[in-house]
Amino acid sequence: MLTLFLIFWPVLATLVFFALKRQDAKKWALAASLIELAIALVMVAGFNPAGGLQFEVNYPWIRSLGINFHLAIDGISMLLVLLTTVLTPLIILSSFKHEYDNANAFYSLVLLMEMALIGVFVALDGFLFYIFWEMALIPIYFICLRWGGVNRGPVTLKFFIYTLAGSLIMLVGLLYVYFQTPGDHSFNIQALYAAGQSLPVAEQGLVFWALFLAFAVKMPIFPFHTWQPDTYYTSPTPGTMLLSGIMLKMGIYGAIRWLLPVVPAGVDAWGSTALILSVIGIVYASLLAIMQKELKRLIAYSSIAHVGLIAAGVFTLEQTGLQGAMIQMFSHGIVIVGLFFIVDIILSRTSTQEIASLGGIRNNAPVFNTVFIIILLGSVALPLTSGFVGEFLLIKSVFEYNGASGTFAALTMIFSAVYMLRSFQNTMLGESNAITSIFSDLDQHEKWVLYPIVILVILIGVYPAPLLEMTEPAVADLLNAMGRN
Amino acid sequence: MNSVFVLSGLAVISLLAEVFSFKRYLFPLVLLGLLASAVLLVFDWNAGGSHFNNMLTFDNYAIAFSIVLSATAVLWFLLARKDLEANENITDHFALILFSVVGGVFMVSYTNLAMLFMGIEVLSICLYVLAGSNFKSIFSNEAAFKYFLMGSFATGFLLFGIALVFGATSSFDLTVVAAQVADGSANTGWLYAGILMLIIGLGFKISAVPFHFWAPDVYEGAPTPVTAFMSTIVKIAAFAAFYRLFSMSFGAVAAQWVDVVQVLTILTLLVSNITAVYQHNVKRMLAYSSVSHAGYLLISLVALNDISASAILYYVAAYAAATITAFTVLHAVEGREQDAVVDTFNGLVKRNPFLSFCMAVAMLSLAGIPPMAGFFGKYYLFTTAFESGYIGLVLVAVLTSLIGIYYYFRIIIAMYLKSTEKERIVAIPAYARIVLVVTVILTLLFGIFPDLLVGLL
Numbered sequence: 001m002l003t004l005f006l007i008f009w010p011v012l013a014t015l016v017f018f019a020l021k022r023q024d025a026k027k028w029a030l031a032a033s034l035i036e037l038a039i040a041l042v043m044v045a046g047f048n049p050a051g052g053l054q055f056e057v058n059y060p061w062i063r064s065l066g067i068n069f070h071l072a073i074d075g076i077s078m079l080l081v082l083l084t085t086v087l088t089p090l091i092i093l094s095s096f097k098h099e100y101d102n103a104n105a106f107y108s109l110v111l112l113m114e115m116a117l118i119g120v121f122v123a124l125d126g127f128l129f130y131i132f133w134e135m136a137l138i139p140i141y142f143i144c145l146r147w148g149g150v151n152r153g154p155v156t157l158k159f160f161i162y163t164l165a166g167s168l169i170m171l172v173g174l175l176y177v178y179f180q181t182p183g184d185h186s187f188n189i190q191a192l193y194a195a196g197q198s199l200p201v202a203e204q205g206l207v208f209w210a211l212f213l214a215f216a217v218k219m220p221i222f223p224f225h226t227w228q229p230d231t232y233y234t235s236p237t238p239g240t241m242l243l244s245g246i247m248l249k250m251g252i253y254g255a256i257r258w259l260l261p262v263v264p265a266g267v268d269a270w271g272s273t274a275l276i277l278s279v280i281g282i283v284y285a286s287l288l289a290i291m292q293k294e295l296k297r298l299i300a301y302s303s304i305a306h307v308g309l310i311a312a313g314v315f316t317l318e319q320t321g322l323q324g325a326m327i328q329m330f331s332h333g334i335v336i337v338g339l340f341f342i343v344d345i346i347l348s349r350t351s352t353q354e355i356a357s358l359g360g361i362r363n364n365a366p367v368f369n370t371v372f373i374i375i376l377l378g379s380v381a382l383p384l385t386s387g388f389v390g391e392f393l394l395i396k397s398v399f400e401y402n403g404a405s406g407t408f409a410a411l412t413m414i415f416s417a418v419y420m421l422r423s424f425q426n427t428m429l430g431e432s433n434a435i436t437s438i439f440s441d442l443d444q445h446e447k448w449v450l451y452p453i454v455i456l457v458i459l460i461g462v463y464p465a466p467l468l469e470m471t472e473p474a475v476a477d478l479l480n481a482m483g484r485n
Numbered sequence: 486m487n488s489v490f491v492l493s494g495l496a497v498i499s500l501l502a503e504v505f506s507f508k509r510y511l512f513p514l515v516l517l518g519l520l521a522s523a524v525l526l527v528f529d530w531n532a533g534g535s536h537f538n539n540m541l542t543f544d545n546y547a548i549a550f551s552i553v554l555s556a557t558a559v560l561w562f563l564l565a566r567k568d569l570e571a572n573e574n575i576t577d578h579f580a581l582i583l584f585s586v587v588g589g590v591f592m593v594s595y596t597n598l599a600m601l602f603m604g605i606e607v608l609s610i611c612l613y614v615l616a617g618s619n620f621k622s623i624f625s626n627e628a629a630f631k632y633f634l635m636g637s638f639a640t641g642f643l644l645f646g647i648a649l650v651f652g653a654t655s656s657f658d659l660t661v662v663a664a665q666v667a668d669g670s671a672n673t674g675w676l677y678a679g680i681l682m683l684i685i686g687l688g689f690k691i692s693a694v695p696f697h698f699w700a701p702d703v704y705e706g707a708p709t710p711v712t713a714f715m716s717t718i719v720k721i722a723a724f725a726a727f728y729r730l731f732s733m734s735f736g737a738v739a740a741q742w743v744d745v746v747q748v749l750t751i752l753t754l755l756v757s758n759i760t761a762v763y764q765h766n767v768k769r770m771l772a773y774s775s776v777s778h779a780g781y782l783l784i785s786l787v788a789l790n791d792i793s794a795s796a797i798l799y800y801v802a803a804y805a806a807a808t809i810t811a812f813t814v815l816h817a818v819e820g821r822e823q824d825a826v827v828d829t830f831n832g833l834v835k836r837n838p839f840l841s842f843c844m845a846v847a848m849l850s851l852a853g854i855p856p857m858a859g860f861f862g863k864y865y866l867f868t869t870a871f872e873s874g875y876i877g878l879v880l881v882a883v884l885t886s887l888i889g890i891y892y893y894f895r896i897i898i899a900m901y902l903k904s905t906e907k908e909r910i911v912a913i914p915a916y917a918r919i920v921l922v923v924t925v926i927l928t929l930l931f932g933i934f935p936d937l938l939v940g941l942l
Contacts (some may be wrong), residue, residue: 062936062939064939064940065868130855131855131860135855135856138849157891161891168883168886168887171864171867172867172879175868179871
């Protein structure tokens, strides 16, 4: 019941928007997202990590095709639902300083996207998962199209077609497995697991690539990442936050829930290729990030690098790797939203995000400086920040899988230190110039966004146990479903 | 059968309205009559019988498609109201449209090849005239002439095919033909030649490639409401007729003709989608898009299994809703010359947000994006193909869907992104507003609750 409310509350809120046409759309959107967060927190409070699937909802939807409206939450989904519901109010709050024309439409799209994202994380029916997966594309497409930056027409169309290509191939793969389910076929996740595992290895390999492509485009993994930097750059900041904070987690979640247990033999055959691609992506993206001259692009490339590490951890097929992936997803989501907001603040104060033209912001905005360095260190994965917990577990797991890959993956920590600290040095430290000397410090709304992020970064870094315990039994169950452990 | 009487009666009444001067009451009368015929059809569900010596059989297939035709006709009349009012020959228009709907009903319920021919002719002749109904425009005249010539040529093939099938089986009746084909007593040489001719003749009617060359010119030249009619009702009736013939009679020798249809499908999908990318005139683009949808429908004919008919019904309903939406918006936005290009839609979101929302829903549905009905329609067709093992065909269809995104989204981008100097707020006639609300709700409703239509056939 709570799950249904969780999914449909954003839709209701959107309808209220259109009915009322409020002038203060953003306040209503913030209130709606906070209510959503409250529901999620109630669910977390009542959640029992060792209790398997909870808050289950199962209605027949399209009987003749074996499709049900089946939702449920286990540890993995709970963590991601929590991430989504925590980030959405922060994203909405961060947009307060901007006056978007037709704000009703903007905030409705943000809420609709929240609904689709939560739907992806809790769906247990293959068709329903696909529907939510595709539905998440529409709001973000329109957000980028209508309120984006230069060249947004071609860039967003490329993003849409690229992602859709991956998704359609995933549909073909899902359909293939669906037709292997016995009798009157069913899209139920357990049925798909059984059917996929019963396929011969060669066919499992084909299905692996069909499904993997969609997730690889979404995360993105090298070499399917070319849509990402331009799209993150052109999108309005809330859009970029939605994309990098939550939407890319869809890809990783998809790989964990809908790829690994469906074709385990295929994963055994091709998982190492996927891992190598991820590790290549880490190094490639990090090197590109070092060369970036603009902040938003630098953070976009750093995101590819971090996600590469998470994906590599997933494909190690070990408890450590998967749990590292889970907690790093949470940390990465929070940190990246914080980083993009910081860029947004700099952009709105100085009208530029070119590193070369900034400098010495610290002299005029010390609080901003402190917040920036803490979030940055969370990204660099300094011990005592949330990033460290995840990256340590991931690098350990990848290293156990294969020493060489582990070494290359560990390079991410060094590289991220290089480009993040260098950008910090060049924008915040040193002499302030004409543009930055009038940099005002954080105002009320900005503090409300950044302080919770800072607190979370430190809190999870010091005390990650609740999150790790939340996901541990679910990850173990998943590995069991794969026939490992 | 009662519905056929109602529709024909309506058409005759329309003609009489001119003589007896009750034109004012004609429009509400026709709407009521169409709704009444749809209701009568519902009552015949599971109980339909055959008429005229087994020439017409109102089985569930016929009833379902006739209801779709009637409902689309109702929406069409609302969409075209303003144009019809301004027209002096309103009664002739009404009569022609209603007669062609009757022809369409014949085309979905026939069980005799002669009836198929009659249905096609009744439908097509009315449309040859309607395509040229804007007699001041040279393009309309050209469209009518092209349609007439190509259509008659195609009907020639159709007749040749019917004659050959008769020669092979000595019967026009579909059930007798089916029995003869199944037990192998039909003369195979003549039968296969006949089937090929029938594929060509019917292929013209559904505008499959390479028989589609008339479609873009005719769709572009005809007045926009007539194009909407051609694009929905004619295409639905033609395809339903095609499927009915081949599933009822020639299923047993499917191995002989399925390769031909497969080639047609792949050609249709590829050529239409790629050509549509290069179109700037919106009516031409919609014409090519309509050809591509014929291609998607042909997938279920290739698959020819027990869920094909249901998939066609669903797809056709979703397609009709989205196309009517698109043409209504197009009609509201284009000027007098009816030559809208993609740029005509620039900045529509500021000039009339409701119209741009409806057009966006229509384009998304035609492109096949959830949760619009168009997505589930495509998905359902893929399911039928998978069930019969045609995975390669699904991959081609997926690829062409992606190409389709490009030209459908061009309109969305123009509406939401581009700006325009035109300050004019586009006005919508009241009836068109009703049509838009109904079709958008149907698109979303069928998309979220496909069970309303799935499993009916």
